[in-house]
Amino acid sequence: MTGKTLYDKLWDAHVVSQSDDGSSLIYIDRQLVHEVTSPQAFEGLRLANRKPWRADANLATPDHNVPTTGQAAGVEGIVDLVSRLQVQTLDSNCDDFGITEFKMNDPRQGIVHVVGPEQGATLPGMTVVCGDSHTSTHGALGALAHGIGTSEVEHVLATQCLIQKKSKNMLIKVNGKVGPGVDAKDIVLAIIGKTGTAGGTGYAIEFAGEAITDLSIEGRMTVCNMAIEAGARAGMVAVDDKTIEYVKGRPYAPAADQWDAALANWADLHSDADAEFDAVIELNAAAIQPQVTWGTSPEMVLAVGDKVPNPADEADAVKRTGMEKALAYMGLAANTPINEIAVDKVFIGSCTNSRIEDMRAAAVVAKGRKVADNVKLALVVPGSGLVKQQAEAEGLDKIFIEAGFEWREPGCSMCLAMNADRLEPQERCASTSNRNFEGRQGQGGRTHLVGPAMAAAAAVAGHFTDVRELD
Amino acid sequence: MEKFITLNGLVAPLDRPNVDTDAIIPKQFLKSIKRSGFGPNLFDEWRYLDHGEPGMDNSKRPLNPDFVLNQKRYQGAQVLLGRDNFGCGSSREHAPWALEDYGFRCVIAPSFADIFYNNCFKNGILPIVLDAAIVEQLFQETDASEGYSLDIDLSEQKVTTPAGESFAFEVDEFRKYCLLNGLDDIGLTLQRVDDIKAYEQKRKAEAPWLF
Numbered sequence: 182m183t184g185k186t187l188y189d190k191l192w193d194a195h196v197v198s199q200s201d202d203g204s205s206l207i208y209i210d211r212q213l214v215h216e217v218t219s220p221q222a223f224e225g226l227r228l229a230n231r232k233p234w235r236a237d238a239n240l241a242t243p244d245h246n247v248p249t250t251g252q253a254a255g256v257e258g259i260v261d262l263v264s265r266l267q268v269q270t271l272d273s274n275c276d277d278f279g280i281t282e283f284k285m286n287d288p289r290q291g292i293v294h295v296v297g298p299e300q301g302a303t304l305p306g307m308t309v310v311c312g313d314s315h316t317s318t319h320g321a322l323g324a325l326a327h328g329i330g331t332s333e334v335e336h337v338l339a340t341q342c343l344i345q346k347k348s349k350n351m352l353i354k355v356n357g358k359v360g361p362g363v364d365a366k367d368i369v370l371a372i373i374g375k376t377g378t379a380g381g382t383g384y385a386i387e388f389a390g391e392a393i394t395d396l397s398i399e400g401r402m403t404v405c406n407m408a409i410e411a412g413a414r415a416g417m418v419a420v421d422d423k424t425i426e427y428v429k430g431r432p433y434a435p436a437a438d439q440w441d442a443a444l445a446n447w448a449d450l451h452s453d454a455d456a457e458f459d460a461v462i463e464l465n466a467a468a469i470q471p472q473v474t475w476g477t478s479p480e481m482v483l484a485v486g487d488k489v490p491n492p493a494d495e496a497d498a499v500k501r502t503g504m505e506k507a508l509a510y511m512g513l514a515a516n517t518p519i520n521e522i523a524v525d526k527v528f529i530g531s532c533t534n535s536r537i538e539d540m541r542a543a544a545v546v547a548k549g550r551k552v553a554d555n556v557k558l559a560l561v562v563p564g565s566g567l568v569k570q571q572a573e574a575e576g577l578d579k580i581f582i583e584a585g586f587e588w589r590e591p592g593c594s595m596c597l598a599m600n601a602d603r604l605e606p607q608e609r610c611a612s613t614s615n616r617n618f619e620g621r622q623g624q625g626g627r628t629h630l631v632g633p634a635m636a637a638a639a640a641v642a643g644h645f646t647d648v649r650e651l652d
Numbered sequence: 653m654e655k656f657i658t659l660n661g662l663v664a665p666l667d668r669p670n671v672d673t674d675a676i677i678p679k680q681f682l683k684s685i686k687r688s689g690f691g692p693n694l695f696d697e698w699r700y701l702d703h704g705e706p707g708m709d710n711s712k713r714p715l716n717p718d719f720v721l722n723q724k725r726y727q728g729a730q731v732l733l734g735r736d737n738f739g740c741g742s743s744r745e746h747a748p749w750a751l752e753d754y755g756f757r758c759v760i761a762p763s764f765a766d767i768f769y770n771n772c773f774k775n776g777i778l779p780i781v782l783d784a785a786i787v788e789q790l791f792q793e794t795d796a797s798e799g800y801s802l803d804i805d806l807s808e809q810k811v812t813t814p815a816g817e818s819f820a821f822e823v824d825e826f827r828k829y830c831l832l833n834g835l836d837d838i839g840l841t842l843q844r845v846d847d848i849k850a851y852e853q854k855r856k857a858e859a860p861w862l863f
Contacts, residue, residue, distance in 0.1 A: 203825065342841055344840075379737040435861035443861050599679045
């Protein structure tokens with residue numbers, strides 16, 4: 182009998198029952214809740230006169246709509262009345278149904294995918310869901326985590342379970358070590374450049390290899406976060422000493438009297454040596470350069486030293502049309518060197534890159550430098566109130582402010598521009614977020630995805646530039 | 653949820669790969685706390701020439717004459733023909749809500765993003781995967797003949813063209829059952845309360861820190 186993959190083990194441990202039709206009822210250990218995808222789920226509970234199955238398995242915080250200035254005024258301070266109502270609705274739903282919520286003003290508030298791990302509310306071995314596709318982030322802890330729609334949010338609230346079909350297993354192995362100045366974001370963008378945005382569809386991805394295990398837990402979260410951009414709902418990394426060290430002592434982590442039992446349980450959270458995967462993709466870490474996307478899909482990505490591709494060189498007609506549309510939208514000519522593309526705005530934040538490690542990486546570049554004159558706005562948005570506190574304790578806020586960046590309050594911000602932080606039409610942005618879709622950061626806005634150091638480098642240079650060659 | 657058994661629907665072609673849920677329903681409309689009313693803002697940034705915000709009178713906004721759904725021949729379409737990786741990106745269920753509210757009951761594409769695909773079934777929309785070559789044929793036939801419609805039969809799992817050519821498609825048995833009967837799957841899961849409780853008891857003994 183062949184061994185099991187990490188995904189097999191996580192799946193098997195959560196099967197409540199199996200049906201003849203091939204679907205399974207899967208138990209969910211943790212649901213994270215935010216204001217955008219939950220109101221209709223709570224409304225559904227009310228209409229059916231149902232209660233949450235286990236209110237304490239849910240944890241809520243508003244993130245998508247919250248402004249990144251003036252949070253001290255609380256929910257009343259949200260100027261956009263439609264946004265305010267949505268956050269107020271989350272507040273009242275959590276109050277009514279007895280669900281713990283870190284409200285605005287609570288220092289623990291922030292982006293759900295930063296808050297969950299930070300609190301120890303998402304743990305190794307758990308099944309984690311949230312009405313947000315970037316829930317794959319939590320797989321970095323050796324958990325099975327994926328995004329769901331609002332109907333399923335309601336299903337989990339009502340039953341603590343989901344009806345699922347098991348995905349296939351994919352192993353993405355990044356062999357060897359990355360060079361200096363290459364980070365987790367570069368690794369995952371390079372992976373997506375190789376797999377394509379649909380390459381992982383139908384799979385759960387396990388990321389492995391020396392370049393992955395070398396990453397901090399924060400870095401692994403950046404990689405797992407973008408599994409969905411490779412088409413896979415779930416991404417994960419095996420548990421190791423770094424995972425244990427990260428989890429230990431966090432508020433929702435197992436209590437002292439349960440810690441040893443938890444460790445024993447987590448020791449098996451890795452793929453067996455003889456486990457078989459349905460697909461295996463390998464990358465050479467040493468070949469990965471700092472990455473910049475040039476188009477309107479995360480798979481449209483290149484190394485910073487490359488040139489914008491020419492659609493005329495693409496043989497596939499559907500792909501060629503897609504490239505032409507992307508270049509027209511992005512306002513780019515074929516063969517333009519990436520490092521000659523000037524930026525109007527810079528955004529450092531989002532569930533992909535707003536943890537303390539990301540703040541530090543950007544600050545190293547910002548320190549002693551100034552944001553270029555042609556850059557209208559360079560935003561730094563920490564992922565949670567606690568990340569903000571930590572960064573300020575380290576003096577990072579002062580470095581950013583001195584360099585001409587704006588130091589903001591936590592939330593999803595310009596990743597999807599549901600609050601006031603957004604691009605105007607035709608504005609070009611170096612962004613540490615996860616999606617460069619048309620209109621994602623504001624109608625007509627042009628997004629280039631990069632890592633935090635590369636974003637800070639673009640801010641001080643005024644255009645994309647190789648962070649490793651910065652003067 | 654509305655049942656889906658058979659449909660004879662006018663087809664509208666959306667000829668681009670990687671249509672993401674941000675394009676299907678832009679973020680500003682996600683601020684609604686309701687489940688309905690998203691149809692007028694389906695594909696908002698492609699469909700209108702101005703910038704849309706919640707609360708606007710959409711009937712007075714300038715339409716983009718180049719966008720396919722604004723062409724007269726596709727008014728009333730119930731079947732949307734798409735390309736690879738349809739529905740990628742965000743998990744927002746507002747995307748199928750908007751498609752359904754606009755009038756679409758079926759989306760045909762060579763591939764779908766997983767979360768979107770799943771969300772469709774919860775909202776009475778049938779997503780159908782057909783080979784890229786067949787989808788290409790349907791694009792050509794749709795383009796060539798105004799009023800082109802397809803017969804879709806979920807119980808038989810087949811799509812039939814006006815010329816009588818049929819294509820079989822796959823669908824999970826459970827999803828098919830729910831869609832054919834318009835069933836709320838929360839109700840079905842709650843019939844398994846004993847299983848859930850038994851699992852919790854066993855799990856609590858193994859991993860008490862999870863409770």
